[in-house]
Amino acid sequence: MMPSPDIFPVPLIHISETNSTNNYLQSLCSKQKVEELTVVVADFQTSGRGQRGNSWESDSGKNLLFSIVIFPEFLEARRQFLISQIISLAIKEELDTYTTDISIKWPNDIYWKEKKICGILIENDLMGRNISQSIAGIGININQETFHSFAPNPVSLRQITGKEFDLFEILKNIVLRIQSYYSLLKKGNTESIVCQYEMSLFRKEGMHRFKDANGEFLARIICVEPEGRLILEDEILNKRGYMFKEVEYLLK
Numbered sequence: 001m002m003p004s005p006d007i008f009p010v011p012l013i014h015i016s017e018t019n020s021t022n023n024y025l026q027s028l029c030s031k032q033k034v035e036e037l038t039v040v041v042a043d044f045q046t047s048g049r050g051q052r053g054n055s056w057e058s059d060s061g062k063n064l065l066f067s068i069v070i071f072p073e074f075l076e077a078r079r080q081f082l083i084s085q086i087i088s089l090a091i092k093e094e095l096d097t098y099t100t101d102i103s104i105k106w107p108n109d110i111y112w113k114e115k116k117i118c119g120i121l122i123e124n125d126l127m128g129r130n131i132s133q134s135i136a137g138i139g140i141n142i143n144q145e146t147f148h149s150f151a152p153n154p155v156s157l158r159q160i161t162g163k164e165f166d167l168f169e170i171l172k173n174i175v176l177r178i179q180s181y182y183s184l185l186k187k188g189n190t191e192s193i194v195c196q197y198e199m200s201l202f203r204k205e206g207m208h209r210f211k212d213a214n215g216e217f218l219a220r221i222i223c224v225e226p227e228g229r230l231i232l233e234d235e236i237l238n239k240r241g242y243m244f245k246e247v248e249y250l251l252k
């Protein structure tokens with residue numbers, strides 16, 4: 001990885017290797033007071049964690065592997081999906097500046113066309129009905145040229161554009177975008193967040209193939225409810241609502 005910048009908009013901890021930046025930041029927060037929006041970025045993770053207990057693959061120094069912490073004590077746990085929404089939007093909008101066809105695959109994967117360019121793992125701590133701490137772990141494929149794992153459909157910015165990118169420049173811009181979406185959230189301006197998110201959704205138009213516990217079906221996306229439930233309408237105009245992991249998109 002390139003040397004860390006001297007000036008960065010938030011506290012930045014750059015380490016060459018850790019098991020997982022989420023674990024690193026979690027353990028730091030449990031030991032000492034950590035400033036909101038502190039970022040931990042690593043060149044390499046020995047056991048990068050993905051959703052559903054999966055691992056996250058990345059060659060050393062090629063991609064962005066980082067975690068950022070917020071303390072949204074004002075936010076009720078039942079509205080925690082808003083955190084996924086602001087993080088996804090910040091990343092999508094930054095990637096939009098380098099290429100077209102970036103979208104958010106519900107709930108919070110970032111896609112280029114039919115391929116995954118970024119994964120997000122958000123881990124929240126609750127205090128009563130509210131969220132005391134949220135660590136968003138983000139892996140974005142930037143400069144990697146080939147992928148080795150069985151991950152079904154990874155893609156990097158380098159593969160899309162043929163260019164090499166400055167990791168810290170992209171990291172800085174994403175952090176600034178997260179900061180500004182987080183201010184919107186603090187101000188209670190959730191309507192514009194929800195609206196932006198829906199506009200950015202993968203396969204937001206037309207009928208597409210999905211699969212739930214009962215098998216495959218064709219449906220279109222109607223909306224995403226505040227708690228994060230995805231509402232689909234199938235061919236016989238039945239509305240179907242799904243929480244995370246209850247439905248999957250069938251990719252082309």
Ligand code: BTN
Nearest residue numbers: 020048049050051119120137139
């Ligand atoms: C997914 O499965 O899509 C989520 C992947 C999240 C990977 C990132 S890389 C930085 C941070 N540290 C981790 O261990 N995981 C997240």
